[in-house]
Amino acid sequence: MTPGTITPYRSAEPAGHDGFAQLLRAEWIKFRSVRGWIIGMVVALLLMLAVGLLGVQADIACTSGPHAPVKHGAACVTPVPVGPGGEPVTDNFYFVRQPLTGNGSITARVTSLTGLQQSAASSAPSISGSQHILRVVQPWSKAGIIIKQGTRQGSAYAAMMVTGGNGVRMQYDYTQDVAGMAGKASAAHPRWLRLTRSGDTITGYDSADGTQWAKVGSADLSGLPTTVQVGLFATSPTHVYLSSSFGGSSSNGVPSMATGVFDRVGVSGQHAGAWAGDAVGGRQGLVPPGAVSQGIVPQGGTEGYRQAGGTFTVAGSGDIAPVTGGPGSGVGPSGTIEQHLVGTFAGLIAVVVIATMFITAEYRRGLIRVTLAASPRRGRVLAAKAVVIGLVTFVLGLVASVISVLIGTRLSANQGIYVFPVSWLTEARVVGGTAVLLAVGAIIALAVGTILRRSAAAITAVIVGVVLTYILAMASLVPLPVAEWLLRVTPAAGFAIQQSLPKWPQVAGVYGLPDYYPLTPWAGFAVLCGYAVLAMGLAVFLLRRRDV
Amino acid sequence: MSAAQAAIPDAMHAEWTKLRTVSGTAWLLAGVVAATIAVSAAAVAATKCTTGLGCPADTTKLSLTGVYLGQAVVAILAVLAVGNEYSTGMMQVTLAAMPRRLTVLAAKAVIVGALALVAGTLAVAGSLVAGRLMLPGNGFTAAHGFAALSLGHGSTLRAACGSVLYLALIAMLGLGIATAVRDSAVAIGLSLGLLYLPPILIALTVTSPVWLHRLQRYTPMTAGLTIQDTTGLHGLPITPWAGLGVLALWAAAALLIGGLLLRVRDA
Numbered sequence: 001m002t003p004g005t006i007t008p009y010r011s012a013e014p015a016g017h018d019g020f021a022q023l024l025r026a027e028w029i030k031f032r033s034v035r036g037w038i039i040g041m042v043v044a045l046l047l048m049l050a051v052g053l054l055g056v057q058a059d060i061a062c063t064s065g066p067h068a069p070v071k072h073g074a075a076c077v078t079p080v081p082v083g084p085g086g087e088p089v090t091d092n093f094y095f096v097r098q099p100l101t102g103n104g105s106i107t108a109r110v111t112s113l114t115g116l117q118q119s120a121a122s123s124a125p126s127i128s129g130s131q132h133i134l135r136v137v138q139p140w141s142k143a144g145i146i147i148k149q150g151t152r153q154g155s156a157y158a159a160m161m162v163t164g165g166n167g168v169r170m171q172y173d174y175t176q177d178v179a180g181m182a183g184k185a186s187a188a189h190p191r192w193l194r195l196t197r198s199g200d201t202i203t204g205y206d207s208a209d210g211t212q213w214a215k216v217g218s219a220d221l222s223g224l225p226t227t228v229q230v231g232l233f234a235t236s237p238t239h240v241y242l243s244s245s246f247g248g249s250s251s252n253g254v255p256s257m258a259t260g261v262f263d264r265v266g267v268s269g270q271h272a273g274a275w276a277g278d279a280v281g282g283r284q285g286l287v288p289p290g291a292v293s294q295g296i297v298p299q300g301g302t303e304g305y306r307q308a309g310g311t312f313t314v315a316g317s318g319d320i321a322p323v324t325g326g327p328g329s330g331v332g333p334s335g336t337i338e339q340h341l342v343g344t345f346a347g348l349i350a351v352v353v354i355a356t357m358f359i360t361a362e363y364r365r366g367l368i369r370v371t372l373a374a375s376p377r378r379g380r381v382l383a384a385k386a387v388v389i390g391l392v393t394f395v396l397g398l399v400a401s402v403i404s405v406l407i408g409t410r411l412s413a414n415q416g417i418y419v420f421p422v423s424w425l426t427e428a429r430v431v432g433g434t435a436v437l438l439a440v441g442a443i444i445a446l447a448v449g450t451i452l453r454r455s456a457a458a459i460t461a462v463i464v465g466v467v468l469t470y471i472l473a474m475a476s477l478v479p480l481p482v483a484e485w486l487l488r489v490t491p492a493a494g495f496a497i498q499q500s501l502p503k504w505p506q507v508a509g510v511y512g513l514p515d516y517y518p519l520t521p522w523a524g525f526a527v528l529c530g531y532a533v534l535a536m537g538l539a540v541f542l543l544r545r546r547d548v
Numbered sequence: 549m550s551a552a553q554a555a556i557p558d559a560m561h562a563e564w565t566k567l568r569t570v571s572g573t574a575w576l577l578a579g580v581v582a583a584t585i586a587v588s589a590a591a592v593a594a595t596k597c598t599t600g601l602g603c604p605a606d607t608t609k610l611s612l613t614g615v616y617l618g619q620a621v622v623a624i625l626a627v628l629a630v631g632n633e634y635s636t637g638m639m640q641v642t643l644a645a646m647p648r649r650l651t652v653l654a655a656k657a658v659i660v661g662a663l664a665l666v667a668g669t670l671a672v673a674g675s676l677v678a679g680r681l682m683l684p685g686n687g688f689t690a691a692h693g694f695a696a697l698s699l700g701h702g703s704t705l706r707a708a709c710g711s712v713l714y715l716a717l718i719a720m721l722g723l724g725i726a727t728a729v730r731d732s733a734v735a736i737g738l739s740l741g742l743l744y745l746p747p748i749l750i751a752l753t754v755t756s757p758v759w760l761h762r763l764q765r766y767t768p769m770t771a772g773l774t775i776q777d778t779t780g781l782h783g784l785p786i787t788p789w790a791g792l793g794v795l796a797l798w799a800a801a802a803l804l805i806g807g808l809l810l811r812v813r814d815a
Binding site for chain 1 (some may be wrong): 570591594595613615616619620621623624628629631635732733734735736740741744745747748749750751752753
């Protein structure tokens with residue numbers, strides 16, 4: 001007799017599917033069958049819109065002169081010149097120019113670049129004496145040679161220049177910047193600059209002695225007309241500085257001016273021969289009374305040029321560069337597209353509450369036991385929940401942020417606020433990023449809810465970690481170094497994805513909060529995602545290990 | 549002693565027993581103190597005054613920075629005092645035992661408020677001690693024109709006592725909201741949203757001076773925390789005690805709405 005084996009009972013029913021799709025469906029049904037959560041999501045969407053759009057409550061009034069009628073709203077938006085790439089630009093400089101037809105080149109030697117700056121400490125609007133004028137040159141004061149489509153602000157150009165503190169540069173079409181020789185220009189160490197035009201291509205060279213030339217870069221200015229303006233220029237950007245104090249840091253700007261001295265100026269090709277001076281973009285602010293008598297500024301005004309023999313002295317103020325936010329921009333009341341997305345916080349708070357309840361409600365009701373009995377692979381259950389809540393939040397966030405930005409920018413413009421235009425790619429990143437930001441926030445809330453299993457504590461943890469840190473940093477409630485540190489290491493760093501204005505290394509500015517985050521948009525977003533990955537990892541680990 | 553007279557002390561005793569025997573309460577109270585002191589100390593440690601120029605002038609407010617975080621923990625404590633009863637069904641037992649619902653809410657308010665006052669006192673005292681010890685090391689010395697933090701200064705004493713009261717009022721606000729919505733998750737979301745959203749609007753989005761002024765004067769956190777200001781009082785949008793009064797009105801309104809709903813609704 002052989003010992004019989006006992007066959008365990010198996011149900012004759014075919015095994016049910018337990019694929020991920022089924023899990024997703026189960027979690028989606030759980031989500032949509034709780035009326036409160038659907039209402040909550042709609043509330044989140046409405047909150048986002050309401051907070052984002054109601055914030056646009058400006059009443060900009062302006063007048064073009066002492067007797068001119070006061071205008072309101074959209075009539076007050078000063079048009080900002082737009083560069084060839086569509087970006088807003090500053091295009092203010094003093095231009096000593098003549099037309100050049102066809103191919104040719106311009107060469108000049110720069111023997112000096114000096115500067116004046118209104119004292120930041122006594123930044124009173126009216127300057128009463130020359131003691132308020134400092135003899136300092138800005139790091140990005142510029143003097144050099146330029147080939148430009150015309151004198152219209154925002155037109156295409158390529159320029160070779162010496163700068164106050166960044167050596168020789170070749171810059172073109174506002175956003176492009178190539179470094180040439182290092183060091184400052186002086187009589188002992190002059191800088192030779194040359195630009196040659198060949199068709200649409202303009203090539204820049206520099207030299208220390210006028211014989212040994214080095215190519216710095218070449219610019220492709222497509223669509224350049226046959227006749228262009230060539231010549232000498234000088235310009236100097238607003239000196240911006242941060243006056244920080246506890247409970248508030250404000251950035252301020254004071255005007256500055258640069259004076260370049262040129263000689264050995266030569267133009268080859270079909271050109272007029274006579275020079276003409278123009279303040280492109282109008283004359284700029286700094287009027288130092290002492291400067292004229294001291295011979296720093298040419299007679300007859302702030303900006304201008306003087307020709308003595310072969311030596312040109314050109315003084316100018318302004319900048320040829322992309323516009324940045326803050327006081328250096330000089331565009332009046334202005335805003336960014338992401339300002340209309342401030343409702344993200346209101347939406348996020350509501351989303352965090354719902355996403356946390358998506359798991360804590362299961363613990364509270366004991367439903368988690370049924371869920372895990374039905375699908376024992378716990379990690380996949382949590383993954384399904386994350387996908388469902390993440391997708392729902394993403395869709396909601398996308399709808400809300402598209403509407404906010406579309407309507408908000410129009411509202412702002414109608415009320416007299418200049419909204420910095422950005423490329424559609426940037427706009428897509430800001431709008432889409434906001435939706436993903438909300439989705440990742442929801443996933444973090446879900447994970448923290450799984451870890452803590454208690455709604456109040458989990459919701460508070462996420463709101464404090466994301467929203468409070470953001471408030472402390474943005475509302476200047478903590479000192480600036482702490483604020484920047486908070487926006488580097490806490491989940492609030494993720495809001496950098498909403499930053500639409502780029503930082504330009506070739507433009508001196510206060511790249512600070514609230515327009516500029518300490519981390520780049522994607523780096524900040526990566527920090528947030530890092531938290532999400534950590535929280536989900538810990539949540540899956542604990543969910544697997546713990547009894548339910 | 550008639551039944552009505554005994555109701556309030558009995559209700560308070562019951563509420564105290566309930567809160568005392570839940571393990572979360574002690575942790576949350578410790579959390580209030582720890583979170584407040586830790587953030588205050590971190591803010592002080594990160595602020596250096598090297599030249600005397602541009603130093604943050606309000607060392608008292610700086611030393612009390614942790615209240616921004618401490619209030620969130622106070623809000624949890626208050627919300628859970630009501631929310632936990634609803635989530636476990638305990639509320640039905642409570643109201644069966646004590647049918648005078650407003651008495652129950654009043655007893656809860658007294659107990660939770662007292663706990664918030666105790667934790668708040670420890671948290672504020674600890675923060676000020678940390679500030680007093682650390683500030684001179686960061687350059688906030690008499691040479692730079694900063695006296696050591698001391699409750700002997702009227703404005704510092706006002707800021708300290710006011711911050712403790714602020715935390716207690718936040719507890720009342722949370723309690724009222726939780727009673728009204730009967731769900732911990734929604735209540736904590738509403739409480740923190742009410743506290744934390746207006747400062748973002750003030751800092752970032754609202755450009756109209758009229759609305760800015762209104763938000764600064766009438767929102768619970770921004771108005772309430774003016775009680776911590778000891779310098780530049782003329783530039784404040786609202787005077788410190790009036791600011792705390794605004795928060796008290798918010799808390800009273802929340803308790804009133806919570807109380808009314810508790811009275812008229814089924815448990």
